Each structure stands twice: as structure tokens, then as C-alpha cells.
Amino acid sequence: MGEIKGAYDCIVSLGSSCEPAAHLRRKGLRTFSSPLDWVVSLSLTDVNRLLSSRFAGYMELENMSPVDGNDVFVENEVVMPVKSYFIKDFHYNVISVHDFPVLEGQDWSAVYPGFKSKIELRSQRLLDQLAASRRTLFIRWGSTYEEAAALRQVLGSLTGGEFLILIVNGVDELDGVLNNGWGYPGICSLSIPNRAGDNVTWDYILDGISLM
Template sequence: MNLEDIQKSYGVIVSLGGLCQVTNQIKRHNLRTFSGPLDWFYYPSLSDVNRLLQNRFKKFMKLENMIIEGSESYGLIESEFDNQIKWAERITYCIKDTYYNCFSMHDFPINSEKDLKSTYPSFKAKLDTRINQFLEKINSSESILFIRIWGNRDEAVELQNVLSKITNKDFNILIVNFKEGISNIVEQNWGISRVCSIELPRYQDRWEGDDSDWNAILNKITLT
């Protein structure tokens, strides 16, 4: 599929993560209608996302699989309601899920009075709510656009197959990769049904992504 083929109206737009950039941009374009489980995770491998989806999130961020990788001023999501996000300038742990090889960077504040185990129940309750919303949305919306940063052709084929098993609704997939040495969006024709793949110029100094590139991607996409 070409980019033009997926630029239409959908019942729901869903982030499959990679970087927080996806969620930031669909929110900026008023296309985000719910909080998903992968919205604010660092999830470098699409193969691991495929495994997560195939397992329907079983064992996702189980406490026994979580380790502290470090800490930084990533920012803490204090609350999220009606698509309004309240951020706090806090140092948070970088927590790795060793089962699915993903990272939570905005959920666990460093607090000498509380350890990881004491803050886990509230985090898990929030995550379970987002998982349930994700599964409900992709099975109640008649058309879906999934957007994912990072992925190769083989992983995209696998993703298409996995999604076909967890929803019977019509969907398209947009895979976004970054490439050095280009100045504009480059479309790649992978020849996969329901999959569009593009490359964007790499912008290493801005986690939100380049607004002009994302405008070209999302401006013609609307919600039904």
C-alpha cells in the first residue's frame, strides 16, 4: 500500500508503540480517542510486540519479570483523563519487562518512601484498564489504523497475521522507520496487503518527532 491509500477515515487510530512519538503525534492531530497499553512504552522490537499481541497481553509487565535498568528525568505521567495528560517533572525508573523486552519510563517515580512493589498495584490496575480498552476498541470499531515505529518486512507480515486473529474488523497498518541521509518521506512498497511502510528523516534531538513530516502523514486521516 502507498501512503495515499491509507489516508482516509477510520473508526479508531491505535498506537503500537516503538516510541512515544506515535502517541504524541496522533494526539496532536486530535486522532487519539483512548489510552492504549503501548502508548508510552519504549518497545524497540516489533517481533516482541507481535508475540505480546498473539498472547493477548498475558504476562505483560508481571512484577516477577520486571527489573530496574536505570533512572532519568523521563517525566512522570501523574494522570490521564479524557485525553488530557498531566505530566510531572520527576525522576523515574526505567523498568524493563524481561519477558517482552520493553521498557516503562514514565510510570514509576523514584521515592525513598516507597519501593517498586508498593507502587506496582496502581500501575497494574491502570495497565489492565488500557489493555481492556485496546481489545474492546479493535473489536468494536469497523475500521482501524495501527501505527508502529520500527519494523521490517517480515515482522510486518507477522503483525498482519497476528492482528487478523485478534480482530475481524477492517484494518490498515502504517510502519514508520527512520533513515539517515534523506530529507523527505520515502515510501517503500513492500507488497503486503493492508500494510504501508515509510521512512522518515532521522531527528535525534526531538522525541516528539518532526511535526511537518507527521503533518504530511496524518493531515488527510480523519475519524469516522
């Protein structure tokens, strides 16, 4: 873990849920919204494919439809008293959980134009930030060794400077933080308790990490 301590120009959440982004915001370590912050992206292989394409075709309407489940609608990062649809991009297997409000008499796609503009803005901003950053930390909840190695290769083509990757895997019935010792340069892999909203564990993980 000592390798990832230090200051960064840019700290980016790569999913798979809102958890990393929420803790980065809580700790004052997040300066902009990533296109992967408020979605569910269970497969890092699909995220690698998305990054490799530089977000081309991401969240295109013809590839999207509702799936089971709902959450809360979030507008400008403020939770609203409205439920939201789960809308899946079947091309990249990414689910939007906070962007499409459930409104009487209105189809989920009614708000799509505004959503698409927001996603395109966030995607381009991320690409621009990565190209300009001298030192970047990426945080991903949920990854195998092989997926993380592939991610490092992909990120090498997107970043303009040094970068490190923090992999966090939630493990049921685990009480503390374990360093998995993958031995892959530039990647720190940790196992942590599989609990949402675990401020104590994330405070420990993010201790010593700051923005320049």
C-alpha cells in the same frame, strides 16, 4: 500512502516509543491510551508475541526490574516535575519509562498495584475496541518487512473489521518521506527523518487521516 487516507473508528499506536501516540494526540486522532503508548518496545517480534497472547502476563511484577536510564513521571498524561525509573518487563522486553516515580525513601515497586490496574484496563479496552471497530489504523515506529507481515497475521485475529498498518522507520540523514514500496497488501511502509518531535513530517504523514 493513498491507501491509508480516510476515516477510521480507531487509530492505535503500537510503539516502539511515545512518538506515534504523541502525534496522534496532537492531531486529535487518539481517543484512548493503548498499553503500548508510553513504553519502549524496540522489538516488533516481541510486540507480536504480546498481541498474540492478548496481553497475558504483561507487566507482571516477577518479570520486572529497573534498568539504566530515567525520564519524567507522567500521571493521567500530565508531565510531573519528578523523574521516573526505567522498569523493564523482561518477559516481553518492554520498558516502562513514565510510570514509576523516583521518590526518596520509596522503592520503585511501591506504585506497582496502581500501575498494574491501569495496564490491565488499557489492555482490555484496546481488545474491546478492536473487536468492535469497523475500520482500524495501526501505526508502528520501527519494523522490518518480515515483522510487519507477522503483525498483520496477528492483528487479523484481534480485529472485527478492516484494518490497515502504517510502518514508519526513522533513517539518519534523510530529509524527506520515502515510500518503501513493500508491496504487501494493507501495509504502507515509510522511511522518514530520524528525528523526535518532528511535527512537520508527521503532519504530512497524517494528512487526510481522520476519525469517523
